[in-house]
Amino acid sequence: MADGYDAMAERYLAWSALSPSDARIRALELADALIPAGTDVLELGCGAGLPMTARLAIGRRLTGVDLSVEQIRRARANVSGATFLVADMTELERPPASLDAVVAFYSLTHVPRDEHAALFARIRTWLRPGGLFLASLGVEDDPGTVERDWLGVDMYFSHFSARVSRRLVEEAGLIVEQADVIAEPEDRFDARFLWIVARAPAGPVPQP
Numbered sequence: 153m154a155d156g157y158d159a160m161a162e163r164y165l166a167w168s169a170l171s172p173s174d175a176r177i178r179a180l181e182l183a184d185a186l187i188p189a190g191t192d193v194l195e196l197g198c199g200a201g202l203p204m205t206a207r208l209a210i211g212r213r214l215t216g217v218d219l220s221v222e223q224i225r226r227a228r229a230n231v232s233g234a235t236f237l238v239a240d241m242t243e244l245e246r247p248p249a250s251l252d253a254v255v256a257f258y259s260l261t262h263v264p265r266d267e268h269a270a271l272f273a274r275i276r277t278w279l280r281p282g283g284l285f286l287a288s289l290g291v292e293d294d295p296g297t298v299e300r301d302w303l304g305v306d307m308y309f310s311h312f313s314a315r316v317s318r319r320l321v322e323e324a325g326l327i328v329e330q331a332d333v334i335a336e337p338e339d340r341f342d343a344r345f346l347w348i349v350a351r352a353p354a355g356p357v358p359q360p
């Protein structure tokens with residue numbers, strides 16, 4: 153995973169940031185509208201930080217996390233005023249109730265799906281009451297496959313159906329406010345993602 157994103161960093165950026173899809177622009181505008189200024193934001197799988205991190209870091213305390221050393225090197229160069237960490241999001245530790253928003257754009261579909269429920273449960277503990285979780289998830293049943301020559305590298309994908317992904321987010325204790333399946337062009341084929349907007353409920357935060 154990290155080696156793949158290290159290797160095709162330039163190609164990914166040209167594709168994702170220089171000609172962003174309508175779905176990406178929609179997600180960015182939604183996140184920008186829903187996350188107030190002055191808040192604490194965590195971005196999981198931030199990549200090189202363009203265009204998402206750069207915009208969301210304006211006026212907010214944003215920490216971006218990515219497995220790829222090269223993507224984080226680029227993010228640090230592209231985005232000022234944010235904090236970046238090279239880390240595996242499935243092993244990340246954050247203090248309970250320390251975040252107002254957790255966002256993940258096009259990254260969770262690279263995480264083995266058996267780890268999704270535990271990750272959602274940890275995100276729930278990181279969020280303050282009313283905190284936002286906004287992420288793209290898969291829509292098809294894929295236990296884990298390597299797609300050959302995806303933007304020039306072999307790339308791992310794994311996800312549940314949209315119905316199961318939504319249920320896992322709800323079972324983590326988050327309240328789903330929006331769940332939209334949106335298609336967009338991706339490398340050789342169109343891809344569909346489930347865009348989830350969910351919130352931590354009011355009241356005490358569960359212990360990790």
Ligand SMILES: C[S@@+](CC[C@H](N)C(=O)[O-])C[C@H]1O[C@@H](n2cnc3c(N)ncnc32)[C@H](O)[C@@H]1O
Nearest residue numbers: 157197198199218219220240241257258259262
């Ligand atoms: C498709 S890119 C998306 C990058 C960026 N979020 C965007 O919107 O363009 C997926 C990113 O997730 C990162 N990633 C994949 N698995 C990860 C993991 N377990 N922990 C942290 N980052 C991960 C990859 O290194 C890559 O930078």
